[in-house]
Amino acid sequence: MSGCEKPSRGWGYCAPSPVLLLSLLTAAPLGLLGEETRQVSLKVISNWPDFSQNLLHIQAVGTNSTLHYVWSSLGPPAALLVATNTPNSTLSVNWSLLLSSDPDGGLMVLPKESIQFSSALVFTRLFEFDSTNMSDAASRPPGKSYPPYSLANFSWNNITDSLDPATLSATFRGHPGHDPTGAFANGSLTFRVQAFSTSGRPVQPPRLLHSADTCQLEVALAGVSPRGNRSLFGLEVATLGPGPGCPSMQELHSIDDEYAPAVFQLDQLLWGSLPSGFMQWRPVAFSQKQGSRESAMPCQSSPLYPNLAYLLPQSPVVRAFFKTQNNFCAFNLTFGASTGPGYWDQHYLSWSMLLGVGTPPVDALSPLILGIMAVALGAPALMLLAGGLFLLLGHKRYSEYQSIN
Amino acid sequence: MEEEEEEARALLPGGSDEAGRDSRATPAASGALQALCDPSRLAHRLVVLFLMCLLGFGSYFCYDNPAALQIQVKRDMQVNTTRFMLLYAWYSWPNVVLCFFGGFLIDRVFGIRWGTIIFSCFVCIGQVVFALGGIFNAFWLMELGRFVFGIGGESLAVAQNTYAVSWFKGKELNLVFGLQLSMARIGSTVNMNLMGWLYSKVEASLGSAGHTTLGVTLMIGGITCILSLVCALALAYLDQRAERILHKEQGKTGEVIKLTDVKDFSLPLWLIFIICVCYYVAIFPFIGLGKVFFTEKFGFSSQAASAINSIVYVISAPMSPVFGLLVDKTGKNIIWVLCAVVTTLASHIMLAFTLWNPWIAMCLLGLSYSLLACALWPMVAFVVPEHQLGTAYGFMQSIQNLGLAVISIIAGMILDTRGYLFLEVFFIACVSLSLLAVVLLYVVNHAQGGNLNYSAKKREEMKLSHEE
Numbered sequence: 001m002s003g004c005e006k007p008s009r010g011w012g013y014c015a016p017s018p019v020l021l022l023s024l025l026t027a028a029p030l031g032l033l034g035e036e037t038r039q040v041s042l043k044v045i046s047n048w049p050d051f052s053q054n055l056l057h058i059q060a061v062g063t064n065s066t067l068h069y070v071w072s073s074l075g076p077p078a079a080l081l082v083a084t085n086t087p088n089s090t091l092s093v094n095w096s097l098l099l100s101s102d103p104d105g106g107l108m109v110l111p112k113e114s115i116q117f118s119s120a121l122v123f124t125r126l127f128e129f130d131s132t133n134m135s136d137a138a139s140r141p142p143g144k145s146y147p148p149y150s151l152a153n154f155s156w157n158n159i160t161d162s163l164d165p166a167t168l169s170a171t172f173r174g175h176p177g178h179d180p181t182g183a184f185a186n187g188s189l190t191f192r193v194q195a196f197s198t199s200g201r202p203v204q205p206p207r208l209l210h211s212a213d214t215c216q217l218e219v220a221l222a223g224v225s226p227r228g229n230r231s232l233f234g235l236e237v238a239t240l241g242p243g244p245g246c247p248s249m250q251e252l253h254s255i256d257d258e259y260a261p262a263v264f265q266l267d268q269l270l271w272g273s274l275p276s277g278f279m280q281w282r283p284v285a286f287s288q289k290q291g292s293r294e295s296a297m298p299c300q301s302s303p304l305y306p307n308l309a310y311l312l313p314q315s316p317v318v319r320a321f322f323k324t325q326n327n328f329c330a331f332n333l334t335f336g337a338s339t340g341p342g343y344w345d346q347h348y349l350s351w352s353m354l355l356g357v358g359t360p361p362v363d364a365l366s367p368l369i370l371g372i373m374a375v376a377l378g379a380p381a382l383m384l385l386a387g388g389l390f391l392l393l394g395h396k397r398y399s400e401y402q403s404i405n
Numbered sequence: 406m407e408e409e410e411e412e413a414r415a416l417l418p419g420g421s422d423e424a425g426r427d428s429r430a431t432p433a434a435s436g437a438l439q440a441l442c443d444p445s446r447l448a449h450r451l452v453v454l455f456l457m458c459l460l461g462f463g464s465y466f467c468y469d470n471p472a473a474l475q476i477q478v479k480r481d482m483q484v485n486t487t488r489f490m491l492l493y494a495w496y497s498w499p500n501v502v503l504c505f506f507g508g509f510l511i512d513r514v515f516g517i518r519w520g521t522i523i524f525s526c527f528v529c530i531g532q533v534v535f536a537l538g539g540i541f542n543a544f545w546l547m548e549l550g551r552f553v554f555g556i557g558g559e560s561l562a563v564a565q566n567t568y569a570v571s572w573f574k575g576k577e578l579n580l581v582f583g584l585q586l587s588m589a590r591i592g593s594t595v596n597m598n599l600m601g602w603l604y605s606k607v608e609a610s611l612g613s614a615g616h617t618t619l620g621v622t623l624m625i626g627g628i629t630c631i632l633s634l635v636c637a638l639a640l641a642y643l644d645q646r647a648e649r650i651l652h653k654e655q656g657k658t659g660e661v662i663k664l665t666d667v668k669d670f671s672l673p674l675w676l677i678f679i680i681c682v683c684y685y686v687a688i689f690p691f692i693g694l695g696k697v698f699f700t701e702k703f704g705f706s707s708q709a710a711s712a713i714n715s716i717v718y719v720i721s722a723p724m725s726p727v728f729g730l731l732v733d734k735t736g737k738n739i740i741w742v743l744c745a746v747v748t749t750l751a752s753h754i755m756l757a758f759t760l761w762n763p764w765i766a767m768c769l770l771g772l773s774y775s776l777l778a779c780a781l782w783p784m785v786a787f788v789v790p791e792h793q794l795g796t797a798y799g800f801m802q803s804i805q806n807l808g809l810a811v812i813s814i815i816a817g818m819i820l821d822t823r824g825y826l827f828l829e830v831f832f833i834a835c836v837s838l839s840l841l842a843v844v845l846l847y848v849v850n851h852a853q854g855g856n857l858n859y860s861a862k863k864r865e866e867m868k869l870s871h872e873e
Contacts, residue, residue, distance in 0.1 A: 255702075255758055261824035262701045293821050294485050339614065340480055369830050376830075376837035383841055387848040394852070 035062035037198045038212040040168050044160045047095040054159055055317070056170050058195045058215060061087050065116075067357055068109055069215055070317060071193050073156035073172050074098070078122040078315035079193075079217070080107070081277050083357040084114040098320050106320035117357055119277050120240045120318045123151055123219075124330070126189065127234035128227055131338035142300075142334055146227050148236075152313035153177050154189070169194035187223025187347070194218070199361070205291035206282040206352060207259035209363055214280075214356030221349040233343055234334040235351075238312050239279075239304075240322060242272040246304045246329035256363050260284060261293045267301060268360055278360045281353035285335040287345045297336040299351060304329045444647035453572055453643055454581060456636045458588035460521070461565050463633030464558045465592035467532050468496065470626055472693045473600035473711060474619065476700075481619045482544050486694070490817030493693055495548045496555035497810035503556065504802035507563040508660030508795055517571065517656045518641035521564040525630075525637035527557025532627040539620030559802070561633075563658060568640060571656025572647075583726040590722035592629070597715030600626060601707055660795030667800060673788050673855060674797065676846040681781060682804055683839035684746060686812040687753065687832040688774055692717060694816060698756075698825050703763055713767050720771030721778075728779040736861035738780045738787075739850060743843050745777035750836045757829030784857055 038060040046054035058069040066089045070080040091109055098106030109115060129143035154174035162171040172191040175184035199211040210216055221233060239247055252266040260282050269279040281299075288295035307330045335349055336342040343349045354361070440448040471478055471492045479489050511520040531554025538547030565585060573581045604622045608614050611621065647653060692714055699710035732741055748769050755766040789797045812835070819828045850857045856867065 253760060255760060256826055257702075257824035258826055259824075261820065261822070262697065264702045264825075292485075294479075365826075369827065372830050372834055376834045380837055380840040380844060383844045387844050390848060391851055 035065060035212055038062045038067070040195045040197045042163060042165065042168055042170060042195065044163060044170075045091075045093050046158075046160070047099070053095075053099070055093065056159055056163075056172075056193060057091055058168075058193070059091070060195060060197070060212065060215075062212065063087065067213060069193075069195070069355070070107065070321075071170075071172070071191075072315065072317040073154075073159075073174065074317060075315045076122050076124050076151040076313045077154075077156075077172060077174070077191055078120060078317050079355060080120050080317055080321055081118065081355060081357065082109045082115055082321075083117040083275075083277070084109060084111075085116050086111070086114045089114050098316055103316045103320035104323045107317055108321070117271070117276050118321070119242070119271050120315070120322065121279070121355065122238040122312070122315050122318060122328075123191070123235060124238050124313050125150055125236040126221075127236065127332065127334070129232045129234065129334070130228040131230045131232045131336075131342075132228065142232050142234075142338070146231075149176055150313055151189075152315075167194060168196065181225075181227075183225045183227065185225070187221070187225070189224070190218075190220045190222070192218040192220065201259065204352075205260060205286060205296075206263065206284055208280065208282065208352060208354050209259075209361040210354055211356065211358075211361050213358045214354045214361070216352060216354050218350055218352045220351075221343070223347055226343060226347070230338060230342065230344060232334060232336045232338075233349060234332050236330055236332050238307065238328045238330040239269065239271075240318065240325060241306070241327045241329045242276065244327055246306055247271045249301065249304055249331065254363065256365060258366055258369070259363065260296075262296065266363075269304075270360075275358045277355070277357050279353055279355055280360050281351070285349055285351040287336075287341040287343060287348060289346075289348060289350070291350065295341050295345070297341045299336075300334045302332040302334075304331045444643070444650050449643075450572060453568075453640065454584065456640050456643070457565060457568050457572075457581075458585055460525070460568075460633055460636045460640065461562060461585060461589050462592040463525075463532075463629035463631070464528050464561050465589040466596045466629045467528070467535075467554065467626055468558060469593050469596050469692070470535075470600060470623060472696060472714065473597050474604060474622070475694070475696050476707075477601075477604055477614070477619055477622075481614060481616045482539070482542070482547070484544055485817070486820045487814060487817035488544065490690065490693065490813040491548055492551050493690065493813040494810040495551040496558065497806040497813070499552060499555045500559045500806040501803050501810065503560055504806065505662050505664070505796075505799045507560040508658035508799070509662060510560065511564055511567055512657045512660070517564060517567050518644055521561065521568070521637045522634070522641055524557040524561040524564055525634040527553055528561060529557075529627065529630040529634050531555070531557060532630045533624070536620050536623035536627055539616050539623055541620075542616040559806070567656045567658045568644070570659075571644075571653075579729065580726075583729065586725055587722040590718040590725075593718040594715040594722070596626070597711045597718070598708075601711050658795075660799070661792060662796050662799050663793070664796065666793045666796045669793065670797065670800075671788055672849055673846055673853070673857060674785065676842045676849065677781065677784055677788070678801055678804055679842040680742065680746070680839050680846070681801055682808040683835045683842065684749065684777060684781075685805055686808045687749065687835040687839075688717070688770070689809055690813045690816040691753075691832055693813065694820060694828070699763060702825060703760070713763060716764070716767045717771040717774055720768060721775040724772060724775040725779060728776045732776075732779045732783070734861055736859050736864055738784050739843065739847050739858040741776055741780035742784075743840075743847070745773040745780065746836060746840045746843055748773035749777075750833065750840060753829055753833045753836060757826060757833065787857055788855070 040058065040060045043057045043059070044054050045057050053074055056071040058071070060067040064085065064087065066084045066087055068082040068084070068089070068091055070091065072078050089109055089111065091107070094106045097103055126149040128146040128148070130146065131143040151174070153176055155177045156172050156174040159170045159172055162173070164170070170193050172193070173188045175188050179185070193215060195215040196210045197212060199209070201207050201209050208216065219235065241247060247269050250268045250270065252268060253264055254266065255264070257264050263282050263284045265283055267281050267283050271277040283299045283301065284296050285299045286295045287297055307328045308326070312328055312330065333351070335351060437448070440446045441452060443449050471489065475489065478484070479486070511517055515523055531550050531552070533550070534553055535547050535550030538544060538550055566582070569581045569585060570578065600622065603625060604618065607622045607625070608618050611618050644655070648655065695714045696710045699705045699713055700707065705713065732738060752766040752769040752773065755761060756763060785797050785801065786794060816828060816831070819831055847858065856864070859867065
């Protein structure tokens with residue numbers, strides 16, 4: 001990223017530079033190896049005849065590479081991201097291995113030598129905090145914590161029904177398998193996955209710019225009864241680190257808030273030096289389905305901390321692909337603050353992120369703004385020039401006139 | 406705002422003559438108390454000056470209450486930015502029409518004393534209704550309160566100027582106008598820095614945030630309006646007493662408003678109007694929305710954001726007399742206006758397209774705002790004959806208020822849908838339009854052989870040659 005120091009472990013701050021403005025004017029979302037479009041196919045892989053266990057396989061084929069996203073709801077919701085350098089790679093699933101106690105080898109991308117990058121993302125827990133009497137919005141934890149919901153114990157819908165080939169999306173809807181308090185009686189936690197064949201920007205806030213090498217995840221909590229009057233929710237996300245260290249988290253400050261009003265920051269998680277995988281999101285969540293400035297609430301992320309694998313709920317899909325790798329790093333996202341819009345308004349919360357490979361997309365100034373600036377600065381300049389010429393020529397004419405007396 | 410007209414108003418006829426001073430026999434034992442009570446003595450006039458300055462304090466303090474409490478208003482009354490900016494729009498709407506009638510009301514209908522008291526009452530009642538809107542959780546009541554406040558606010562400034570001319574006509578007048586302007590700026594600055602803190606104190610004592618807390622905070626802020634009303638009453642008493650003792654007449658604005666004169670306005674004057682409107686719509690709505698801009702984009706704390714939002718007023722308080730002196734001594738008004746507009750353009754570009762410390766841009770904004778006021782308003786007096794001056798200023802105020810009313814709402818809408826960058830680009834476009842008008846004004850003035858850009862020396866020469 002222009003203007004940034006080398007990404008290092010933990011927090012990094014990217015200071016803007018003059019190059020940043022240039023990059024805002026010229027940047028276009030380049031994919032891995034420059035893939036502008038991909039052929040995207042969505043497939044639900046289920047363990048026939050038991051349709052309650054299913055995986056969503058998104059295959060995005062480009063001219064020189066293929067991206068495989070495997071979204072699973074076996075155990076905690078997880079996403080597997082594999083990038084290969086051939087358009088002919090395939091995913092093979094062995095259900096009997098996958099569902100056994102040692103799933104190693106149950107999931108494979110062939111040919112193995114073509115794999116350029118692979119990693120995984122697991123959503124492990126849903127937190128709830130009581131934020132009454134908390135005046136400091138940035139404190140961690142943001143209040144007294146209620147017992148978290150473990151997403152490994154959730155039961156999920158059959159995603160075949162929610163598959164939409166037109167928008168290339170599918171929705172996982174889940175609620176706890178055992179819900180004594182009935183909090184999820186009328187509500188659910190949904191993960192809406194959407195893939196893209198080309199670059200663009202959705203209409204729904206926060207309007208993250210996506211490319212053909214990314215897919216978007218929207219996490220939404222709707223209708224769940226909170227356990228307090230001013231409950232803040234949080235999500236724990238675990239990632240598989242590249243090597244022994246953790247991926248680096250970056251906060252990018254920019255001048256451009258056209259697409260997410262009043263949000264001047266973009267958060268990124270980079271798995272390593274490019275080209276590698278990334279996660280990108282705006283630190284904002286929305287308390288209404290339409291999502292607008294009035295319903296925007298801040299989203300805070302904690303630093304990445306290494307976590308021992310056995311402390312986190314295990315995803316069979318991750319274990320199947322990554323065998324004995326267990327260098328997980330986890331971070332927490334907290335949605336909302338004690339004042340302002342919050343989950344309590346309409347019992348709704350949504351947050352979006354991008355998951356992809358390659359160079360993360362960068363927002364550029366829209367043509368409208370560039371046009372207005374060109375006119376706003378150009379017109380007076382032209383006027384000054386014209387006026388100056390007019391006066392100069394006028395002067396010449398007057399100086400040639402000789403008065404009689 | 407009215408106070409920018411001070412220097413030009415000095416050219417208007419009217420006011421008192423202090424002829425009574427010499428004929429009156431001063432008492433033999435002139436103690437300090439007697440000096441204070443003697444309307445012809447400086448000490449008394451200083452007391453009157455103090456009251457005159459305080460007269461406008463409440464109005465300027467409460468004008469920017471919404472800007473200081475933007476986050477709280479939007480949160481407690483559950484309104485978006487567009488509706489929030491209506492609080493400013495409703496202040497400006499009555500003044501589109503009242504600017505023409507303020508002078509008339511003071512001269513012919515109420516008289517300066519009753520006029521000041523009535524306008525102060527409007528200011529008080531408006532602020533109280535505004536606060537009640539918060540207490541009863543009725544945003545329409547808040548808008549009504551701002552409307553009533555607006556009726557009193559701008560006309561009170563006219564009354565303040567009229568008192569100044571009545572008591573201080575002569576060489577002290579510019580100083581008095583400058584002091585009144587500084588007091589106004591101090592009122593705005595105190596508001597920006599105080600109201601947020603006051604809200605948190607009220608919240609702490611009431612136990613929770615909410616519309617009631619907001620209403621109570623605004624009601625406490627309204628105490629300054631009561632102060633203004635008390636000053637109005639005191640001034641009325643002292644003015645009546647001075648009339649009785651010194652046999653001086655009630656002050657008059659001396660404005661003659663004839664709306665038919667509008668068709669006689671020359672092209673340079675219309676260009677001056679355009680400069681005025683396009684410039685001020687990029688300043689006041691920006692300050693109204695600025696606090697959240699500094700909090701969100703630059704990560705300032707609430708206190709720091711209030712402080713930086715008020716810096717424009719803080720700078721304008723001392724720099725206005727300085728720039729006034731500068732423009733008086735050097736002339737060349739159009740060049741100074743050009744400098745001011747270009748500096749404002751640079752300042753907005755800095756705020757929009759860079760992450761540099763906004764103190765720099767805001768200080769530049771404060772300097773250019775003061776410079777423009779000192780250079781632009783006197784230009785009207787150079788292009789308009791004296792009998793049309795009242796109409797010209799009234800019209801300028803009127804369209805300025807119209808522009809502010811409309812652009813406040815548009816700014817709110819842009820912010821809700823497109824964000825701060827687009828809003829800043831919009832303001833840049835407005836300032837750029839103003840810049841176009843300045844350049845055009847220079848060319849037209851030069852082509853017509855006009856006197857707007859004369860240096861002070863040339864102006865003296867022309868005045869002397871006219872007198873010969």
